Amino acid sequence: MGAPSYRAAENAALIALAAIFALTTPARAETSTINAADTAWMIVATALVLMMTIPGLALFYSGMVRKKNVLATMAQSLSAVALISILWVAFGYSLAFVGDGAWIGTLDRWFLIGMTMESVNPAAKTIPEALFMLYQMTFAIITVALVAGAVADRMRFSAYLLFSVGWFMFVYVPLAHWVWGGGFLATMGVLDFAGGLVVHLSAGIGGLVAATVMGRRHGYGSENLAPFDLSLAVIGTGLLWVGWFGFNGGSALAANSRAVMAITATHLAACAGALTWAAIEWATRRKPSVLGMISGAVAGLGTITPASGYVAPWHGVAIGVIAGTLCFWACTWLKQRFKYDDSLDVFGVHGVGGLTGTLLAGVFAVNAIGGTAGLIEGNPQQVLIQLYGVVATLVWSGGITFVLLKLVGVFAPLRVSLQQELEGLDISQHGEALQ
């Protein structure tokens, strides 16, 4: 008779102790949520996304410029890595992902103050906060580096650095907060799994505005501006493609089925995009070009980005076909119609892809995969929510980019002189050149 009541008393005491413990040290309580498998996968995914910028994007971009601008184009990707990483740690992470204001986060974690071995971010409770911070850092890096493609061959390096700092602070950080950090677009239920809005559309429209403000390259439309070495661009595409498994798969923030589902849709979209672009060229220009295949692959990858993690694998194929078609049209017809010189088609591929993919996420979303139903599952409202996200991104990124360029232009000329442009940016901006 005495034994059970003793045990009950002991249990009650333990429960009371545990409750007190949990109340007084909430951070400790969260430590138990860190999961080894999730952490391992996210370390790999972080490395994969960093690889997308260097050397992936550096090779993809520099293979498409002329020989005299190869190093300068690589320098833009390289400096984005160095510069944005520091800024991200200093204040970017805190403003984007700490605090849940509608417009911007807080500075509670600036310079990572308060980040501990045990701390986690509410957005990813099963991995260390430092890992979540690093993973998101690689997204900020590649977004800034993407914009540079639109102004390749003519932007001064010093102006590019100033512009990058401003663009990161006033375009990327707020957008990341709105969509992923608990801001107003997140609250509205806008679906953007891995950055159709935050990364691709914002970089695309930013690039378009920048290309327009900077003006066309000398000789655009009259001289031969053919790529220096497309084999570099093919290698770059391969690295981007593989890296995208970490970009979209890692956006599940866990080693789970949703990550694998996202990777599957991503890979299929890249394949479908490459085949579609090549097929259109074959039909309309009699030859399927290698540049067309890689452009289609990247278009498919950029377009599936917001939808991956919400859609089924076969939706990836459909999205890839649509991406290949629309991005081809944007890079050929649209660009010629409006005569803007988006050097490396940042708008044509990433802008149009990000816009299309964000809308299509609202069409194809499968409740069983991402927890949200799209148009096809009887929720047309989601497409309107997606459209709202697209308009907000277009207006914000486009508008701020314009203001920033005008502002930077006051302190440093945006563009190299004509003589420097003819001579090449490698020698005029960096004092070195490929022989």
Next chain:
Amino acid sequence: MKLVVAIIKPFKLDEVRQALTAIGVHGMTVTEVKGYGRQKGHTEIYRGAEYVVNFLPKLRIEIAVASDVADKAVEVITANARTGQIGDGKIFVTPIDHALRIRTGETDSDAL
């Protein structure tokens, strides 16, 4: 002594070299060059942007031979560099005033 300069299609080099070796020509200088003649250029398209490439890649081969070998050399090059298509190239023959082998100081026909 004659200097035979031939501009040929790049993929014909091996055949020309083998044929010249067979008739006893044992030296050759090859340079990668670009140019145009009747073949003109061609058009390349990159994501919808069309560029006319005016200068096409060719090889320029130079051989210095004794005057009595020059005609045979020209004949051999012609036979082996020819495809019958436009853009096969041209051959120019000019006299050489003087020749010298740097290592030994031998001159003229001894230097070839």
